[in-house]
Amino acid sequence: MSKIDQANKEAVDKMMKSRPVWVDIGRAKDVIPGMKDNLFLHAGPPITWDRMSGPLKGAIIGGLIYEGKAKDEREAEELAASGEIEFAPCHHHNAVGPMAGVTTPSQMVFIIEDKEWGGNTFSNMNEGYGKVLRYGAYDDEVLNRLMWLDEVYASVLKEAVKLSGGMDMKSIIAQALHMGDDAHNRNRATTSLFIRTIAPFVVETEWGKKTDYDAPRLDLTNVSEYFGKNKATAAAEVLAFMHSNDLTSLNAIMAACKSMALAAHGVENSTVVTTMARNGTDFGIRVSSTGDKWFTAPANVPDGLYFSGFKSSDANRDIGDSVITETVGVGGFAMAAAPAIVNFIGGSPADAFDATNEMYEITVTENNNFNIPAMDFKGTPTGIDVRKVVEKNIVPRINTGIAHKDPGVGQVGAGIVKPPMEMFIDALKELAK
Amino acid sequence: METLFDQELVVINMGLEDFAKTLKERGTRVMHVRWQPPAQGDADLLSLLDKLK
Numbered sequence: 001m002s003k004i005d006q007a008n009k010e011a012v013d014k015m016m017k018s019r020p021v022w023v024d025i026g027r028a029k030d031v032i033p034g035m036k037d038n039l040f041l042h043a044g045p046p047i048t049w050d051r052m053s054g055p056l057k058g059a060i061i062g063g064l065i066y067e068g069k070a071k072d073e074r075e076a077e078e079l080a081a082s083g084e085i086e087f088a089p090c091h092h093h094n095a096v097g098p099m100a101g102v103t104t105p106s107q108m109v110f111i112i113e114d115k116e117w118g119g120n121t122f123s124n125m126n127e128g129y130g131k132v133l134r135y136g137a138y139d140d141e142v143l144n145r146l147m148w149l150d151e152v153y154a155s156v157l158k159e160a161v162k163l164s165g166g167m168d169m170k171s172i173i174a175q176a177l178h179m180g181d182d183a184h185n186r187n188r189a190t191t192s193l194f195i196r197t198i199a200p201f202v203v204e205t206e207w208g209k210k211t212d213y214d215a216p217r218l219d220l221t222n223v224s225e226y227f228g229k230n231k232a233t234a235a236a237e238v239l240a241f242m243h244s245n246d247l248t249s250l251n252a253i254m255a256a257c258k259s260m261a262l263a264a265h266g267v268e269n270s271t272v273v274t275t276m277a278r279n280g281t282d283f284g285i286r287v288s289s290t291g292d293k294w295f296t297a298p299a300n301v302p303d304g305l306y307f308s309g310f311k312s313s314d315a316n317r318d319i320g321d322s323v324i325t326e327t328v329g330v331g332g333f334a335m336a337a338a339p340a341i342v343n344f345i346g347g348s349p350a351d352a353f354d355a356t357n358e359m360y361e362i363t364v365t366e367n368n369n370f371n372i373p374a375m376d377f378k379g380t381p382t383g384i385d386v387r388k389v390v391e392k393n394i395v396p397r398i399n400t401g402i403a404h405k406d407p408g409v410g411q412v413g414a415g416i417v418k419p420p421m422e423m424f425i426d427a428l429k430e431l432a433k
Numbered sequence: 434m435e436t437l438f439d440q441e442l443v444v445i446n447m448g449l450e451d452f453a454k455t456l457k458e459r460g461t462r463v464m465h466v467r468w469q470p471p472a473q474g475d476a477d478l479l480s481l482l483d484k485l486k
Contacts, residue, residue: 002486271485358467387485390478391471425478432481 007269012383015264020256025158029105043101044279053280058136058407059100108154169256184331194249208235280319297420304415329382332397
């Protein structure tokens with residue numbers, strides 16, 4: 001076995017041995033290393049304000065208003081362009097965020113601890129569907145929901161996860177792949193397991209027993225009808241919100257995947273990809289043995305199905321850190337586990353199997369944690385090898401949501417996107433130096 | 434060889450998938466093999482890949 005093959009085996013073994021456990025929730029500026037009052041994190045590789053796409057700019061504007069640093073859009077844009085606010089990739093702080101990925105200093109974040117290798121990874125709370133900050137929306141409805149998530153939802157879940165002793169995220173992903181999820185675009189099983197695991201502790205929390213609290217309340221119709229308006233406990237509201245949002249578990253799953261990817265980073269001679277991420281303008285990758293260097297190229301526009309009233313010319317370029325799932329062998333790589341997903345992104349169930357089969361061509365191994373029942377429990381293709389991507393001319397398969405190119409509109413569809421090959425060629429050139 | 438075209442044609446197609454599709458549309462049994470020249474035949478990339486074996 002060559003020294004590169006040995007290094008790749010070591011990197012992928014470390015990835016698969018990582019044991020991410022959700023242990024706590026904390027405020028970003030208190031728990032994320034290097035986070036500070038004027039630092040805003042975003043998805044993808046580094047980018048300056050002037051090059052940001054519509055949805056990312058919208059999320060930054062919303063974040064500045066949410067943090068009380070600007071009172072309206074105009075002030076927020078001036079401040080963002082002034083240089084007083086610093087921007088950095090979530091990935092530079094061991095964090096990940098779906099779509100725009102904007103994480104502000106006051107936001108509450110999941111804390112995932114790697115029980116095998118040590119260290120924490122982070123992601124903020126998922127806001128649900130429709131008009132949300134991560135797609136660049138920032139009206140009062142969006143900001144009020146963020147306030148509720150950070151002050152009520154996160155407080156209840158923080159207490160609940162402490163009572164539970166922690167949630168093994170790898171076990172949740174492994175089970176969900178047996179229940180029709182890919183752990184990226186289809187999260188119905190993942191979120192059901194997440195709720196089932198935490199619910200007994202949610203109802204036992206002190207915070208959850210409150211019916212009167214000083215934060216904007218959500219309009220959860222089913223809860224209001226049952227308990228009477230504003231009479232439900234916070235626990236009932238939290239559980240109802242979790243149930244209303246299939247993406248409830250996604251951010252914690254992504255942080256768990258970040259934990260696995262991080263474990264594989266920094267192995268000398270390894271050609272395994274340890275970061276893939278997009279900021280809505282550029283796609284970027286990082287490789288295990290090339291340190292913090294990003295290899296970037298213009299992101300492509302996803303090809304997919306559009307919600308009624310929208311078309312491909314409305315779409316923004318590919319955006320978000322959620323491709324961390326594919327980086328560790330789930331998401332698009334586990335499509336064969338989730339044939340129902342084709343309803344959402346187009347194609348046939350046979351295409352889902354083709355997608356997974358093709359990914360074995362560019363990966364190091366079969367995952368020993370995540371497997372696919374319909375493929376005789378074969379492990380998912382894991383550990384993208386830059387050499388194989390270039391040699392086979394096959395890029396990683398990615399499932400993704402599609403954001404409107406203008407800030408404030410939100411999600412307009414979902415589909416498949418191809419990362420640009422140039423990044424892998426640039427990485428190959430660097431590795432060969 | 435002379436008898437080849439007297440039998441049912443069963444084709445293995447490598448590379449360009451359109452050839453397989455056309456035959457399939459005409460009712461011919463086809464097995465398509467996805468194959469591309471390594472690194473698209475780019476000599477510079479092939480030499481880099483050689484260094485990274």
